[in-house]
Amino acid sequence: MASDTSKRSSYFLITPMALIFAVFLVIPLLTIVVVSFWDYDEYRILPDFILENYSYLLSSSVTWSIYLNTLKYAALTWFFTLVIGFTVAYFLAFHVRSLTWQIVFFMLCTIPFWTSNIIRMISWIPFLGRNGLLNSALINLGIVDQPLEFLLFSDFAVVLADVHLYALFMVVPIFNSMMRIDRSLVEAARDAGASGFETLKSVIVPLSKPGIAIGSIFVITVVMGDFITVRLMSGGQSASVGLQISNEIGLLQYPAAAASAVVLLITVLLIVTALLRLVDIRKEL
């Protein structure tokens, strides 16, 4: 009887959350899945059950090249944000001794994030352009005699902007993990004769893994779904999965867009699952 009541009250307690998830996550997702089997023409979507959206998507060479491209951006961005994020977090956690200064430096890291994503991205364009600040500076210094064309409207520009935009997503969780490392473990390692690098490798990195995993999930999911950075920084010359979906929506091809979205969702879920297999992030939560 008592367990019955407690069961009922816990059901009652989870109801609001369950409702929110149902209305804002499950139902929209199901709608997307359903629509992905519909047919369409120039201006209408037609309820139907066809597999054409998927068969075209999965058999088209465009899809494969777009996925390859998106994964390339995701991998490069992940790598650079990880290196930068880990370094910054390590500096904050282990080299800055006082809590006050840790907070001050941490705030400094977040200042660029007070402006909008788009503005931070667009400000690269005049900087990197053919007649931009960087090229003019390089030419005036006599380092190059022709402007460097690869700086803007290229993969370089896309990855640069992505790294700039998302590095903080890596810094924060890794910093959080590092702050939880018991300092006596580091001392013990030193007492046992470990060098700085050995301590880093055998103590700090393993204990920061949950933070690294969370940061990686943030960065990878955001980059996999991104379309605006790719469009602006590649000058519309490169495609990503997100951009493909946005184009399809723009052309009223909702079923095709829904099918692309479902495939992207599955891909990202697989990546996240793999990451969770490697690291138990529950410890962190």
Next chain:
Amino acid sequence: MTIEKKVSTKNLETETGVSRRGFVKGAAAVTGAAIGSGAITGFPTIWAQNIKDVTLRQFGTGVSNINAVADKVKEDLGFTLQMTALDSDAVAQRAVTQPNSFDIADIEYWICKKVFPAGTMQPMDTTKLANYKHISKLFIDGKLTPDSEIAQGTAPHTVGFVEGADSTTFASAPTQWMTLIPTIYNADTLGIRPDLIDREITSWADLLDPAFKGKASILNIPSIGIMDAAMVCEAMGEVTYGDKGNMTKDEIDKTIAVMIDAKKAGQFRAFWKSFDESVNLMASGEVVIQSMWSPAVAAVRSKGIACKYQPLKEGYRAWGGGIGLAKHLSGLELEAAYEYIDWYLSGWVGAYLNRQGYYSAAPATAKKFMSDDEWGFWMEGKAAEGDILSPDGKVMEKAGAVRDGGSYEERMGSVACWNSVMDENKHMVRKWNEFIAA
């Protein structure tokens, strides 16, 4: 005389019942005066009082959503016009999927071909439009002059009329029911930076000239971009087309193959999707030759940077837009919308658009609102006698300048193709995506 009119007011009052009684009573004196001046149209006079409370929501592409027009509507007609500017894709999307979010749709004719059959708009009764007779023949039967040839693509007159008031089937000849009242149109070509190019540009094929490697651009709106690509391929002699506005799968594949080769060879610096992007690419010198829209050329020039809207021997790619009514409009709002549309054709807006480098759909009415010099420069291809000012008073061209491409007849008379939507649209979009992803 006066007595008679007062009687007619009384009749009106009893006929139309309670809803208007309060108003008539409250404004009896005003009504009396108004009736005195125009008793025959007693009905609209009363509406003209209420019309001040009407707000019409118009949305469309940036080109014709001009705040000055909304201000002038308020001044001339008394009601409020709210404008929302979106890109072409978003316009088509909204017209179909959110039919109650707008009262007046400002869309292009090729979008109309996609959108009108969806049934979210209603055709206009041309007999209610006093200025209908001034609309350029181009929009009625497709011929600018009786002996001009009809260009390929979605020529406006082919989607300009439907068969009846409730029909969504396009009529093959002019009827009483018009889908869109043409507002704004132009002939597009390539824009170039003459200061950075040291030879004559004469053909669409020059876009893919290896001399401009890494300095060319094309617009990335599939249905328009494919036309520019087709103009280029045809000029190069790489592909021959039956109808560039309605290509076969094979023609699409060949066109895209040429573009992919060019892209892989590094011909393009970027692709643009919005007006501002095209201006920035050109002004910053990232690009020296690209597909461009006329006011974008003007925008680059207004920064003091040389930019030419280069006429090409193969002719222009033309586009046209118009305003149409939402299906849900009725009663007073519908009357206001008709008044607005008729006013649009009456000349003030036409002159405004002409001064921006577009063309008015009713040139005869626009002429009355322009000076002889302005008319000569914009419409007749004559050298400007004084400085030519933009509608907001900035100097656009110095005295002596001649418009790129010449007169109205020269430009609109050498249209090779209209923007269009093809039967093989789905295939085309997929191939276009291949091009972008290549």
